[in-house]
Amino acid sequence: MNxxxxxxxxxxxxxEDIKKLKNISVIxxxxxxxxxxxxxxxxxYLHILLDGVLxxxxxxxxxxxxxxxxxxxxxxxxxxxNFEQIPYPATAEFTSRxxxxxxxxxxxxxxxxxxxxxxxxxxxxxxGKLKIMSEVITNEIVLTAEAKIAKFLVENTExxxxxKNTQIASLLxxxxxxxxxxxxxxxxxxxxxxxxxxxxxxxxxDTLLSMYAN
Amino acid sequence: MNxxxxxxxxxxxxxEDIKKLKNISVIxxxxxxxxxxxxxxxxxYLHILLDGVLxxxxxxxxxxxxxxxxxxxxxxxxxxxNFEQIPYPATAEFTSRxxxxxxxxxxxxxxxxxxxxxxxxxxxxxxGKLKIMSEVITNEIVLTAEAKIAKFLVENTExxxxxKNTQIASLLxxxxxxxxxxxxxxxxxxxxxxxxxxxxxxxxxDTLLSMYAN
DNA sequence: CGATACATTGAACAAATTCAAAGCTGGTGG
DNA sequence: CCACCAGCTTTGAATTTGTTCAATGTATCG
Numbered sequence: 001m002n003x004x005x006x007x008x009x010x011x012x013x014x015x016e017d018i019k020k021l022k023n024i025s026v027i028x029x030x031x032x033x034x035x036x037x038x039x040x041x042x043x044x045y046l047h048i049l050l051d052g053v054l055x056x057x058x059x060x061x062x063x064x065x066x067x068x069x070x071x072x073x074x075x076x077x078x079x080x081x082n083f084e085q086i087p088y089p090a091t092a093e094f095t096s097r098x099x100x101x102x103x104x105x106x107x108x109x110x111x112x113x114x115x116x117x118x119x120x121x122x123x124x125x126x127x128g129k130l131k132i133m134s135e136v137i138t139n140e141i142v143l144t145a146e147a148k149i150a151k152f153l154v155e156n157t158e159x160x161x162x163x164k165n166t167q168i169a170s171l172l173x174x175x176x177x178x179x180x181x182x183x184x185x186x187x188x189x190x191x192x193x194x195x196x197x198x199x200x201x202x203x204x205x206d207t208l209l210s211m212y213a214n
Numbered sequence: 215m216n217x218x219x220x221x222x223x224x225x226x227x228x229x230e231d232i233k234k235l236k237n238i239s240v241i242x243x244x245x246x247x248x249x250x251x252x253x254x255x256x257x258x259y260l261h262i263l264l265d266g267v268l269x270x271x272x273x274x275x276x277x278x279x280x281x282x283x284x285x286x287x288x289x290x291x292x293x294x295x296n297f298e299q300i301p302y303p304a305t306a307e308f309t310s311r312x313x314x315x316x317x318x319x320x321x322x323x324x325x326x327x328x329x330x331x332x333x334x335x336x337x338x339x340x341x342g343k344l345k346i347m348s349e350v351i352t353n354e355i356v357l358t359a360e361a362k363i364a365k366f367l368v369e370n371t372e373x374x375x376x377x378k379n380t381q382i383a384s385l386l387x388x389x390x391x392x393x394x395x396x397x398x399x400x401x402x403x404x405x406x407x408x409x410x411x412x413x414x415x416x417x418x419x420d421t422l423l424s425m426y427a428n
Numbered sequence: 429c430g431a432t433a434c435a436t437t438g439a440a441c442a443a444a445t446t447c448a449a450a451g452c453t454g455g456t457g458g
Numbered sequence: 459c460c461a462c463c464a465g466c467t468t469t470g471a472a473t474t475t476g477t478t479c480a481a482t483g484t485a486t487c488g
């Protein structure tokens with residue numbers, strides 16, 4: 001079985017390169033709630049998430065988690081730490097069973113960074129992460145709780161049907177109480193409607209948009 | 215005069231490539247307080263800061279600036295927006311006179327992204343920015359005002375001698391009042407000492423460290 | 429001097445969290 | 459079948475953290 005060939009990051013590599021890659025990497029399985037790495041760990045491997053859902057978070061001064069991002073397969077995870085040779089800036093925890101390709105980074109750098117196609121993919125991955133970080137900053141520093149919830153309502157309406165409010169609150173880094181109060185406020189202003197089956201319907205998207213868009 | 219050769223990003227390029235690059239780029243001068251780009255602008259050029267100091271910030275819901283980073287020459291600025299083809303995620307304003315190399319990004323991508331050395335430099339630049347972003351998140355979301363100030367005291371003691379408290383407060387995204395109150399608290403606890411010439415001296419670095427380090 | 433900018437201090441305020449209590453809901457076992 | 463329990467959700471009140479506003483203090487520089 002050759003899993004590496006199926007990874008978009010490496011799909012273009014020559015047979016010989018894939019063989020090299022296999023020699024410096026290993027696939028490991030993880031269970032739900034297992035930690036791939038902790039904030040502060042020294043990176044040794046470059047991690048590529050092959051299967052499962054990985055939650056990235058930081059711990060704040062009160063000891064509560066600050067959700068940063070959820071990784072879905074197939075993604076490079078926290079490659080920044082490898083490139084910059086710094087400790088992992090956040091903790092990565094599986095929210096489901098999963099599988100990770102772990103590549104010895106030192107050896108990878110020596111033999112693969114001359115490959116321009118691979119470089120371009122890494123550039124794209126890094127740029128994508130910068131975008132995510134930029135959005136995290138917007139969400140956490142620029143927007144108020146009300147604006148965050150308005151934005152989430154507009155952009156992820158369907159998630160309100162599948163997730164519990166506690167889970168949504170956790171994605172937004174808010175308490176369930178704040179989410180509940182804000183949704184009630186929106187209901188009272190006829191911005192949204194919550195039917196008997198707890199499905200959310202947006203009644204006045206313009207007002208919601210104006211709460212967070214500039 | 216050939217400025218491009220002196221830019222570390224392009225120093226390794228062949229004479230012929232430099233000529234190409236010249237054809238798709240232009241050097242522009244800016245005065246203090248001029249804006250290089252606003253948050254939300256569509257990127258057309260890849261910007262390389264050649265001279266001057268550039269301040270990157272976002273505007274929060276109250277309309278106040280949130281300081282993100284200060285660029286010094288020579289740096290790629292906000293290349294993420296080019297790579298991801300998204301609007302600029304923040305505003306860039308000169309805090310001094312400055313100079314920027316503006317490269318037509320479309321044309322750059324077509325002809326230069328196959329160059330592995332250049333790719334590697336771009337990777338390093340992106341990874342560096344991710345690190346900055348990660349630190350911004352730590353500072354703004356994870357740390358309390360007290361912890362931010364303790365960290366700044368330890369890591370940038372000398373800046374307290376040259377900058378005014380209002381400027382430091384602005385770098386920390388705090389009000390001067392909060393900074394003043396916190397410094398007074400630290401003085402009363404004998405963690406720091408401020409002499410007649412307003413020079414700050416750290417008396418108890420362990421306690422300061424314990425306020426923000428984990 | 430006196431003007432202007434910067435720093436300090438106190439009091440009121442705002443946003444969101446925390447804590448506590450009460451209300452729902454859906455599944456389970458008697 | 460329904461009573462009950464566990465886990466959400468909602469609501470109110472208190473608390474926390476930092477900002478805002480206003481007043482006062484201090485310094486420096488022409």
